Amino acid sequence: MVYMYDYHVGKNVMKQTAISFFTLGCRVNQSETAVLQNLCVRAGFKVVDFDAPAQIVVINTCTVTAKGDADTRKIVNKIVRKFPKAKIALIGCQAQLQGDQLAQLTHVRWVVGTAAKMNLPEILKEKRTGRLARVVISPIQREQFSMPPVGRDRHHTRANLKIQDGCDFFCSYCEVPYARGRARSRFYDDVIQAGKELAAAGHKEIVLTGINLGMYRDGALTILDVLAGLESVPGIARIRISSIELKTFNNRIFKKMFPGGKLCRYLHVPLQSGDDSVLRLMDRRYSSADFAAWLQKAHEQVEGLCVGTDVIVGFPGETRTHFDRTYSFLKKEPLQYFHVFSYSRRLNAKSKDMGGTVPVEEISRRSAILRELSRVKRRAYFESLAGKVTDVLFEEEKKGGWTGVSDHYVRVQVKTGRNLANRLVPVKLNHPHDQFMSGQLVE
Numbered sequence: 098m099v100y101m102y103d104y105h106v107g108k109n110v111m112k113q114t115a116i117s118f119f120t121l122g123c124r125v126n127q128s129e130t131a132v133l134q135n136l137c138v139r140a141g142f143k144v145v146d147f148d149a150p151a152q153i154v155v156i157n158t159c160t161v162t163a164k165g166d167a168d169t170r171k172i173v174n175k176i177v178r179k180f181p182k183a184k185i186a187l188i189g190c191q192a193q194l195q196g197d198q199l200a201q202l203t204h205v206r207w208v209v210g211t212a213a214k215m216n217l218p219e220i221l222k223e224k225r226t227g228r229l230a231r232v233v234i235s236p237i238q239r240e241q242f243s244m245p246p247v248g249r250d251r252h253h254t255r256a257n258l259k260i261q262d263g264c265d266f267f268c269s270y271c272e273v274p275y276a277r278g279r280a281r282s283r284f285y286d287d288v289i290q291a292g293k294e295l296a297a298a299g300h301k302e303i304v305l306t307g308i309n310l311g312m313y314r315d316g317a318l319t320i321l322d323v324l325a326g327l328e329s330v331p332g333i334a335r336i337r338i339s340s341i342e343l344k345t346f347n348n349r350i351f352k353k354m355f356p357g358g359k360l361c362r363y364l365h366v367p368l369q370s371g372d373d374s375v376l377r378l379m380d381r382r383y384s385s386a387d388f389a390a391w392l393q394k395a396h397e398q399v400e401g402l403c404v405g406t407d408v409i410v411g412f413p414g415e416t417r418t419h420f421d422r423t424y425s426f427l428k429k430e431p432l433q434y435f436h437v438f439s440y441s442r443r444l445n446a447k448s449k450d451m452g453g454t455v456p457v458e459e460i461s462r463r464s465a466i467l468r469e470l471s472r473v474k475r476r477a478y479f480e481s482l483a484g485k486v487t488d489v490l491f492e493e494e495k496k497g498g499w500t501g502v503s504d505h506y507v508r509v510q511v512k513t514g515r516n517l518a519n520r521l522v523p524v525k526l527n528h529p530h531d532q533f534m535s536g537q538l539v540e
């Protein structure tokens with residue numbers, strides 16, 4: 098740490114190194130960035146916003162698609178243009194798998210893989226000579242883990258709480274098990290303690306995050322125990338499950354979703370394809386009929402449930418007939434919206450050697466069709482909610498009003514001069530739009 102003479106206080110004071118963060122990818126990355134920011138503050142760094150000048154800029158990378166990889170380079174170039182003196186640290190999934198290539202990028206001084214990323218503050222403080230990037234990539238262990246506290250997550254009203262990491266499923270298109278290692282869980286006591294700290298810091302909604310959340314285990318304890326434990330924490334008004342795999346979903350979770358309960362009536366369950374032969378090639382462990390049966394049960398059990406999904410377009414060998422089956426499935430089944438991803442060939446994934454590459458233009462065409470279908474279905478879902486009253490947790494001011502989300506994950510905007518930051522308030526939903534609903538406060 099450097100000291101400098103401050104004429105205002107008349108003595109030497111510590112000169113803090115300004116550090117900023119940029120997060121690519123999933124909610125697990127977001128939750129880890131929040132923890133790292135807190136660790137850096139405790140280690141004496143001054144955390145500043147990404148747009149502000151900083152001596153060190155950390156990018157928490159993603160490698161789930163080729164776009165995630167390309168985004169890292171784009172952000173690096175942007176930083177170099179805007180803050181040419183900044184030193185850059187690349188950490189996380191892409192760093193774990195492509196460390197040597199990333200170390201060649203301009204201004205990159207550190208490359209820290211998944212296993213070592215929580216040691217970032219110490220790594221940044223090491224004495225350095227020369228301009229070569231320091232690359233820290235080690236094997237990812239399988240043990241259960243605990244995590245340092247996050248304090249207040251300054252960038253999210255709804256705080257992400259990581260309870261699990263890694264995956265054992267090895268779906269044929271995915272290299273996450275290589276980038277993040279095998280499935281492992283955070284100690285239950287550590288999870289509940291983190292929930293208490295987030296509640297004490299003022300967070301009303303906790304979003305459970307993990308790579309394969311339904312695989313959570315601490316001895317005999319499962320995600321159901323985590324939900325029960327967090328429900329009893331004073332100050333936590335809402336708990337949300339971020340994304341969960343069909344094959345790991347415990348139907349007893351439905352019992353916890355009811356109006357006035359703490360667990361949000363919202364689930365995101367990746368489908369990936371509506372065609373059984375493509376699902377088999379993807380090693381997805383379920384059929385389209387399994388998924389449809391689960392959806393029916395889900396909506397029978399939970400009134401007003403919102404279910405979103407992910408779908409991959411252009412998996413090797415996906416013919417027009419396969420695609421049409423996916424389209425029909427998505428159109429017919431009670432899914433309220435979907436995220437559409439173009440297939441991305443990953444070097445560690447089994448599908449990289451599969452034949453039947455779908456041309457890029459065809460992938461774009463199919464993706465556009467599904468995105469439009471998702472827009473229509475989301476809009477229809479919004480229309481079904483018009484006139485209903487629901488609690489909204491408000492997050493930020495927007496165009497003379499405030500925006501937040503309902504428990505079924507509908508973005509809601511109201512016009513008001515009141516400050517609604519982090520307030521959970523009943524709202525009458527009025528008008529559907531493509532991406533949100535407008536509403537009015539119920540007083």
Ligand code: SF4
Nearest residue numbers: 264266267268271273
């Ligand atoms: S469940 Fe499949 S897609 Fe999801 S992280 Fe694991 S291997 Fe990847």
